Amino acid sequence: MIMKIRNKQEYTFLDQNFFGFLVFMSIYFFLPCNGYAKEQPSPDIIFAPLNLPTSVNAYHSGDGTPGPMAWTNRADYKIAVSIESATHMLTGVETVTYHNNSPSVLPVLWLHLDQNMYRSDSRAAFGSSWHFPQHTDGMEITDVTLQDGTHLRPLISDTRMRLTLPRPLGKNEQISFQIKWRYTVPGPWGGRTAITPSKNGDIYEIAQFYPRMAVFDDIRGWDTLPYLGGEFYLDYGSFDYTVSVPAGWLVAGSGALLNGGDVLSVEERKRIADARKSDQRVLIRTEQDVEALHNMPPHGLRSWHFYMEKTRDIAFVASPALLWDAARLNLPPLAPAPGRPPETRLAMSVYPVEAIGPQAWDRSTEYVKHAIEYFSQEWFPYPWPNAINVGGHGAGMEYPAIVFDGMQDRDAKLFWITTHELGHTWFPMIVGSNERRHGFMDEGFNTFIDSLASLHFNKGEFAPKHDGEYAPDTGKPADDIIKILKDPVYKPIMTASNIPAQGNRHAIPYFKAAYGLELLRSQILGPERFDQALRHYIAIWAWKHPTPSDFFRLMNSDAGEDLSWFWRGWYFENWSSDYAVIGVTPVGKLAQEGPKVTIRNLGALALPVVMQAQWADGSISRLVVPWETWGNGSEASITLPGEKKLRSVTLDPDHVIPDMDRSNNTYVVPEVTQ
DSSP, X not given: OOXXXXXXXXXXXXXXHHHHHHHHHHHHHHSOOTTSOSSOOOHHHHTSOOOOSSOOXXXXXXXXXXXXXXXXXXXXXXXXXXXXXXXXEEEEEEEEEEEXXXXXXEEEEEEEOGGGGGSTTSSHHHHSSOOOSSOOOOOEEEEEEETTSOBOOOEEETTEEEEEEEEEEOTTXXXXXXXXXXXXXXXXXXXXXXXXXXXXXXXXXXXXXXXXXXXXXXXXXXXXXXXXXXXXXXXXXXEEEEEEEETTOEEEESSEESOHHXXXXXXXXXXXHHHTTOSSOEEEEOHHHHHHHHTSOOOOEEEEEEEEEEESXXXXXXXXXXXXXXXXXXXXXXXXXXXXXXXXOEEEEEEOGGGOOTTTGGGHHHHHHHHHHHHHHHTOOOOSSEEEEEEEEEEEEEETTEEEEETTOOXXXXXXXXXXHHHTIIIIIISOOOTTTOGGGTHHHHHHHHHHHHHHGGGTTTOSOOBTTBSTTTSOHHHHTHHHHHOTTSOOTTSOTTSOOOSOTTIIIIIIHHHHHHHIIIIXXXXXXXXXXXXXXXXXXXXXXXXXXXXXXXXHHHHTOOOHHHIIIIIISOOOBOEEEEEEEOXXXXXXXXXXXXXXXXXXXXXXXXXXXXXXXXXXXEEEEOGGGGGGOSEEEEXXXXXSOEEEEEEXXXXXXXXXXXGGSEEEOOGGGO
């Protein structure tokens, strides 16, 4: 990157830090990958007790549930923003009410100013994979005032802002303060928040648009990692917000629209009522409506008023170009705001005319409806009034109750991306893991439930899941994962997500992490034990902040297994399985002494493996070799029952585990030994 140097002092600072960054990257990338087992460790290492990173204490129990003194802080927001279409300027004012539920006294508050990522001197400009052809001035804070009128002088460091309080905020106290700000919305190059041109006008996908409270937790206190374009870690609360845009624009946002009578036409309100009774999409704003509005002269502003409870964030899209359709969600109704009656919830899609098509966005709401209803049935009830899919820039990015996808997405890609982004409702929008540090806890968990959703939708129309997130080469995860396990460029799953890494960013936190859960479900625990444990994990950690250690402990406890060997091999290391059939000895003298099969584990991951026997009479039998088999060493002899002649033995005949070398998985018994 070329950067203008303003003075000698600045040059020295940049030169020293950039040199240090290069040294760090060189060491990081060229050290041997400790996770990849080049030599097989001993059983004492493979099956040793695992010391998890987060200790058991009053906040994190030994069974993986929140401890008796667990807490989370809360942030409530009242926000008003407006967009100036001529200058692309967003101007806002917010009142934040912050509740300190922690046992600590807080002399300062920290907030995120994510728009500062787009400054030319931001850390993201140097230390992330995001490369911007343009820059903005970031977020300008024009005023910070306490409820009593005291003006605060903020300290801004990159994408973070610190407020020093005149009096520390004590336990069980709350504080309210107002912030005024403005910034230029990035163009299409903005990625997760962008302005995208379309035939009938610009599409504003607005996210990370307001100063957001950082999380104060029991692990690090204030967690203030700078924003480099990755993911987020936020507390929960309520959002009451208005968006003012030119009349004729459509705004679709997180939460429930409270003033539809002011901003929607009579016909649009009637169509919404029809959609609440329909399982098929109902067009609310049609192509003809958009064209008619496009030809009308601008006439003032309209303010769209939304409310959302029990959420960590909000986002919205605004444009004169958007079509809008919706269908009912077959879920119990919710009251969308205090004092309002419950009403049928809606699956919605908004997109420009460029996205229309029978295998394109005409089916988007069908996919939204399936994702929300299926995940609610299988894992945890959907908590919000609406779910919206946006066809715009194509960021493929999730926010509570609204996701930003691509207007050009079609066919299976549109199904998979819609399902994935909406699947993030459960991870991390409900289960509030620290995705900035532990990406696998949102991307991997979500990709896993997405793979099951692909099998479920329309009798497997888009199954198996087979995209850049999961099994990208053949659709067979056991085969596609092998090159990742072999390549030392890939770091273990537990490598911190905020550390720069080489290789395909989807390979580890998405694919490997999701496939690990599939192995746990189908090969180690079985669906009944696994599903019940995962549902418990979601329910007990909803609206809270679990660590990886909490998940590992809960699965151990609920499933009734010490899975230390699996967590160590798959998550903390890049170990793999490599089974081989060494030989077969003939049937013994007694009828019950069948042939003895000798197998060997040449790898370090002791996954259960199916052994299939093909008998001379054409029959087939199977048995599962459990992980405990390898506790005494890497070789085992297994006697098969019966006196029939054995023709062959195959390990993992269905290719469901990641076996590094399948050339030695089958042994054909020579006739001379029979």
